[in-house]
Amino acid sequence: MPLFAANLSLMYTEHPFVARFAAAARDGFRAVEYLFPYEHEAALLARELREHGLRQVLFNAPPGDFAAGERGLACLPGREAEFRAGLLHQALPYAQDLDCPRIHVMAGLAPQGVARARLRETYLENLAWAADQARAAGRELLIEPINTRDMPGYFLNRQEEAHAIVAELKRPNLKVQMDLYHCQIVEGDLASKLSQYIPGGRVAHIQIAGVPERHEPDRGELNHAYLLALLDELGYAGHVGCEYRPGQADTSAGLAWFEPYRATQR
Template identity: 65%
Template sequence: MPRFAANLSMLYPEHGFLDRFAAAAADGFDAVEYLFPYAFAAADIAQRLKDHGLTQALFNAPPGDWDGGERGIACLPGRQAEFQQGFLEKALPYARTLGCRRVHVVAGLAPAGVERGQLRDIYCANLAWAAAQAAPEGIDVLIEPINPRDMPGFFLNRQDEAHAVVRDVGAANLKVQYDWYHAQIVEGDLAMKLHQYLPTGQVGHIQIAGVPERHEPDTGEINHPWLFRLLDELGYDGFVGCEYRPRNPGPGGTSAGLAWLRRWRENAGRA
């Protein structure tokens, strides 16, 4: 059965961030993920993980000025030193303290007037450097294609592009986040991509949400239970991050919306 991780940047919005760990554990999640931990002391987050028996599945490396509209800096010219500083001084120390084995490096928005080939060269060089820093600590560096509807101008949009980057960089600990929500919007054919990419070992994490509204995965056009069964058949043993916006964002809305997860567990237990 897939191991599900609650995305605390989206789920349980009625709670403060540090209180979301208890809420996720109470709903039976084994793990958590989120965008960024840096507004909170790593030791405080680690204590919440320990108190509630949770695994830290994933978080993002520093993305530049997120509040100012930046969406990563890994492909941006002239930002290499900033990227390296953020990865060394923030991402890796937090990963150590939290026992996290996956750090997502956000590519960034492609700047106007710069050739794509130049951006890709910078991106690959930054990823090769980050993977080399992370490898001795047993940490995977992840990259994620994101659909241009939610994030116009994002550098990386397709799974084949991401896997080509991983192959070109050639680092064993550089892997791809396969987010079914983004992939369905951009290219579809989700099951065949599982057959194609899972055997390569290049898929480091999976994320889910209903399409098109990005709500619970029991709504929309993706047959999530069928794909969960396929994950089991193909032997995927990583985490599945629940990165969606609850239909009801009010108190108790996240928990009420987890009927899909309770049904899946009940059915899996009877299998």
């Protein structure tokens, strides 16, 4: 049965951030993910994980000025030093303190007037360097295609391109974060995509949400029960991140979809 991670950036927002760990644990989750940990001391977050029997399975590297609209630095020429400092001095130390095995590196928004080939060159150089640093620290580095409806201008949008980059760079700890919400919006044909990419071992993390509203996975056009069963058939052993915005004020009230899986979490 799939192992789920509650996304504490989108779920349980009726609680202050630090209180969301306890709320997720009460509902039966045994793992969490979120966008960024950096507003909180790592020791505080580590304590919440310990006290509530949770594993931290994913967070993002610093994305630049997120409040101002930046969505990653990895593809941006001229921001290499900032990208590398964020990974070395923030992301990797937090991953160590939180015992988090993987870090997602956001590609960034493609700036107007810069050739895509130049952006790709910068992206690959930064990823190769970052993957080497992460490997030395015992971590995996992930890249994620994101749809341009929710994030216009985002550099990386399609599964094929993400997997081609991973194959080209040949870093064993550089892998793909496959968000089925984004994939459905951009490409569709999810069962075929899962059957194509999961057996290759390059997908290290899955995320889900209902399409199109990004609410609970039992709302919208996708048959998540079928897709989750397919993950089992394909031998996927990683976590499935619940990166959705609850469709009602009380996150716990919308967890009927989770009930068949609750007892199998570990």
